[in-house]
Amino acid sequence: MDLHAFLTKAVSLRFEIAAVILFGIGFMNLMLRHNLIKKIVAFNVMDSSVFLFLASQGYIDGRIAPIAREGIVGAEHYVNPIPAGLVLTGIVVSVSVSAFFLALVQRLYKHYHTVDFDEIMIMAKKKVD
Amino acid sequence: MSKKTDALRRFSGWVNGETAGHAAVRREAARIEHKKLLPELDEQQRIRLFSWQYKLVALVVCLTVVAVLLYTVFHLPLFGDPENPAVNEVVQRYVEDGLEETGAVNMVAGMILDYRAFDTFGESSVLFLAVTSVMMLLLRDARNIVRDEDVQEEHERVIERQTSDIILQKVTSLVMPCIMMFGAYVVLNGHISPGGGFSGGAVMGAGLILLGASFGIDKVRAFFTMKTFRRITSTALLCYAASKAYSFFTGANGLETGIPLGTPGAIFSSGLILVLDICVGLVVACTMYGFYVLFSRGEI
Numbered sequence: 001m002d003l004h005a006f007l008t009k010a011v012s013l014r015f016e017i018a019a020v021i022l023f024g025i026g027f028m029n030l031m032l033r034h035n036l037i038k039k040i041v042a043f044n045v046m047d048s049s050v051f052l053f054l055a056s057q058g059y060i061d062g063r064i065a066p067i068a069r070e071g072i073v074g075a076e077h078y079v080n081p082i083p084a085g086l087v088l089t090g091i092v093v094s095v096s097v098s099a100f101f102l103a104l105v106q107r108l109y110k111h112y113h114t115v116d117f118d119e120i121m122i123m124a125k126k127k128v129d
Numbered sequence: 130m131s132k133k134t135d136a137l138r139r140f141s142g143w144v145n146g147e148t149a150g151h152a153a154v155r156r157e158a159a160r161i162e163h164k165k166l167l168p169e170l171d172e173q174q175r176i177r178l179f180s181w182q183y184k185l186v187a188l189v190v191c192l193t194v195v196a197v198l199l200y201t202v203f204h205l206p207l208f209g210d211p212e213n214p215a216v217n218e219v220v221q222r223y224v225e226d227g228l229e230e231t232g233a234v235n236m237v238a239g240m241i242l243d244y245r246a247f248d249t250f251g252e253s254s255v256l257f258l259a260v261t262s263v264m265m266l267l268l269r270d271a272r273n274i275v276r277d278e279d280v281q282e283e284h285e286r287v288i289e290r291q292t293s294d295i296i297l298q299k300v301t302s303l304v305m306p307c308i309m310m311f312g313a314y315v316v317l318n319g320h321i322s323p324g325g326g327f328s329g330g331a332v333m334g335a336g337l338i339l340l341g342a343s344f345g346i347d348k349v350r351a352f353f354t355m356k357t358f359r360r361i362t363s364t365a366l367l368c369y370a371a372s373k374a375y376s377f378f379t380g381a382n383g384l385e386t387g388i389p390l391g392t393p394g395a396i397f398s399s400g401l402i403l404v405l406d407i408c409v410g411l412v413v414a415c416t417m418y419g420f421y422v423l424f425s426r427g428e429i
Contacts, residue, residue: 012207020202024195031187037144060216061209066236067323068228068393075221076211078236082220085241088327092252096259099420103266106424110275115143 015056022049036105036115040098047094051087058083232390232399233320242325242402242409246373249405253369253412257362260419269427282426289345301343308336316410320399326409333410334417341418346426353418355429362415365408372401 010017022045029042058080064072066081105115112120206213223240233239241249269278312333319325341349379386391398422429 009203009207012209013202013205015208016202016205017199020195020198023198024191027194028187028191031191032184035145056208057205057213057215059209060211060213063211065323066224068234068236073225075216075224078224080213080216080220081223081236081240082215084237085245088237088241089248089252092327093255096255099259100262102424103263107266109143110278 016053019049019053019056022046022052034117036108036117036120037102039117040101040105043101044094044098047090051090054083054087054090228393231402232393233402234393234399235320235322235325238320238325238402238406239399242320242405243400246401246405247377249409250369250373253366253409256412256416257366260362260416260423263420263423264429267423267427268429278427286345293345294343297343301339305336305340308339309333312336312410312414316406317396317403319406319410320402321394321396326406327413329406330410330413331417333414334421337414337418338421341422346422349418349422353429358415358419358429361411365411369405369408372404376401 026042026044026046026049030039030046033039033042060079063077063079066078066084072078108120109115112123114120223244224236227236227239227244228234231239231243233243269275312329312335314329315324315332316326316329319329337349337353376386376388386400388400390400393399397403419429
């Protein structure tokens, strides 16, 4: 593939590439942060990247939103409605999971007086020993 | 005012893993007590747990994942391509026959609340489960009371009463009816315009949160208690389950459901979608407000 074709493709797939980069940023932070709150934020960034990817896959050039209009009948006039439904599900699950994580972190903070993963692990180990 | 910035500073300190602020003096003492458990261990153990090997492996794994994903992305169909294989006969069916079969002008609503209503029921149950587990973790009832926290709670409540912000309260009382009306509008028009139960419920939940944040949670408790919360969420979920079970049993077996689809575009149209939207909206609104009060107060 020559450079021009490659660049055209990259520009065309800009949303998907942005989603992958966001996913990488989120994943990296999830692995490397010591702070549990920041881990949860990173997890949310990963979620958002997946939503961006799905939404961009549903778009079709020159078509209108999937809300039926008078006189416009036929699948070739509307964008794909399925990714919208999937993203909706994803957002709801992401909200629920973040709330659950945050509640767990609050409990951990009340018990260990820190949100640092390392310190919690050390204290937990000490207690077991 | 300075008390509010103090609270903000304490919160950001908490996010950054520090313990600061006036209420944290006791915490600091407890923390020092904790630290006595591990004299001098902090540094060594930290090195052992998050050593450079771990960081290196994490970096390599992340970069590999990103590289593989980027390689895959370059083999995807172009953005906005009508020949995208995701646009298959399922989409065609939803778009072409959806209006006739579900009566919903908004095809996404028709899809998630009719063809895939079972999936959406699972979604609402996930929200319900999330708020239940947060409640299990954070609700301060007879079995989960820490004296220290109660004192702090009382202290914060006193501050809240003293620093009631008149501008915020006036603006809230002006904006609040509009927010609730807009939320109800979005819920009730879910099948004929963009929106639906989830977005409208989130708007209404945000309105409740605004009310709680400006007037204090005790004011909201005048009409929204634990009992109301329980009743609304469980009734809405049961109503959803019952109505969808009925239409699944009858509709899937080709029997006559007896649910009129109405004229597309009217408020009372599209069969059960309006009912399901209202149920979902109530669950989402209660859940959003429930999260807020559980995290800020530990009680609804």
